[in-house]
Amino acid sequence: MKPHSLRRALVLTSEQARHPYRRSLPPHVFRPFPDEPEAPRDRSLREVFDEDWRSLVSTYCATFIVVTTFLA
Structure with a gap:
């Protein structure tokens, strides 16, 4: 059996992390995010419209299914 001082820790601990999960x-x-986020790409009006249309249809279908299931 190895002495305690020679065993290697599986995960390095952070002194700032007090909770056992955060220590693990x-x-x-814990590294900070990069300073410069990616620039958003320009979307055409058609792409925005298509996305909005798909969201509207999916919301309508989901609501219809929930209401008919509730009433059945």
Whole structure:
């Protein structure tokens, strides 16, 4: 059996993490986000309209299914 001082920890701990779950997370989780987010790409009016139309139809279908299931 190895002495306690020679055993290697499976996960490095962070001194700022007080909760046991946060202590078990790897260090890369605590790295800050990059300063510059990606620039949003320009979407055409047609793409926006298609997305809105699909959202409307899917919401209508979901609502119709829920209401008919409730009334049945």
